[in-house]
Amino acid sequence: MSLTHQEWIAKLERNTRSQGLRNVYLIADQGVLSSPLLDGLLRLSPPVEWYSLFKGQPEELLLEMAPLMMRLELACWQHRQWLLDLMTAFEQKPGLLIFVSPLECSCLASIMRNLADGAWEARSGLVRFYDTRIFPVLINHILTEEQKAWLISSVYHWSYRDRDGKVCWLEGECALDFSVLPEDIKINFTDEQMMKLDVAIDAQLLTTSEKFSTFFSSQEEKFNTLWEMGWQAHQDNFIGNLIDWYEMHLGKR
Structure with a gap:
């Protein structure tokens, strides 16, 4: 176990105890792993309460690829x-x-499922808010503010x-009087929000490449810099190759 893991745990x-709680929740996206988590999860004793965020979605049968939400008791050494x-x-x-929350696991699972079931215009689609690269951008x-509140108001800490x-x-x-019914939660993206997501995807692709790496520590x-510059290019109605925009502005830093 690394020092980082020790400190994280x-x-x-401390955060759970300060709120009078004994458990933590997590969402684990099996889709980014080389092998699914289900076999190990189902062998745990005492059993772990868990839910698939694909339930009720077209991807429901892809259980071994599903993001799983689970509740773990930190005082239980197996968990x-x-x-x-x-x-x-x-x-x-x-x-x-x-995350740390006082809500019941089944209620949280409903909230998280609905947050993952987004829409744009008349089309539905998966919102991978549990992707830790996109979570802070969202x-x-x-x-x-209302959409953000659905993520913030149900937890003490992420x-x-x-x-x-x-x-x-x-x-x-x-x-603690969280009163929004899970079925009332739905992220309906505007055109501007979708454009911001597109800018974030482009920025992420460049982040994992060697391009422009010498400019950053x-x-x-x-x-974050590429996202901000990309969004500024959109606001300035820039037409052309975005790489040219980045090269022009990074050269001025």
Whole structure:
């Protein structure tokens, strides 16, 4: 177990205890792993309460590829070891999102499923908010205040690794009287929000390439700068190859 894992677990434990809780929740995206998690999950004793976020969706039968939400008791050594195993499995993968909440697991699963079931105009589609590369962009730049509240108001803390492997924390604004019914939660994207997502995808593709790497000291700095520049290009009605825009503006830094 790495030092980072020890510190991560210890802080999660402090956060749960400070709220009078004993468990943490997480979403693990099996789709980014080379082998599914289900076999190991189903062998755990005592059993773990878990839900597939694909339930009710066209992808429902693809259970071994589904993002799984689960509830783990940190005081149970088997659950604790499973969490450590997941931290290791996702060390270089963008698909482990951990959170602390007082809500029941089944209620949270309904909320998370509905958040993953987005729409744009008349079309539905999967919102991979649990992808830790897109999660902070959604929170900081893309979602409306109401949409962001659905992610923030149901939890005390979110935690994940960023592109540089740093453990990050996002404080929630958990309302114990959380009254929005899960079925009322639906992210309907506007054209502008979809354009921001497209800019984020382009920025991520460039972040993982060698292009422009000499300008930055970290992957997070590179992505955030490219995203901001890409969105500025859109606002300035730039027409042409976005690479030219980046080269022009990065050369002025």
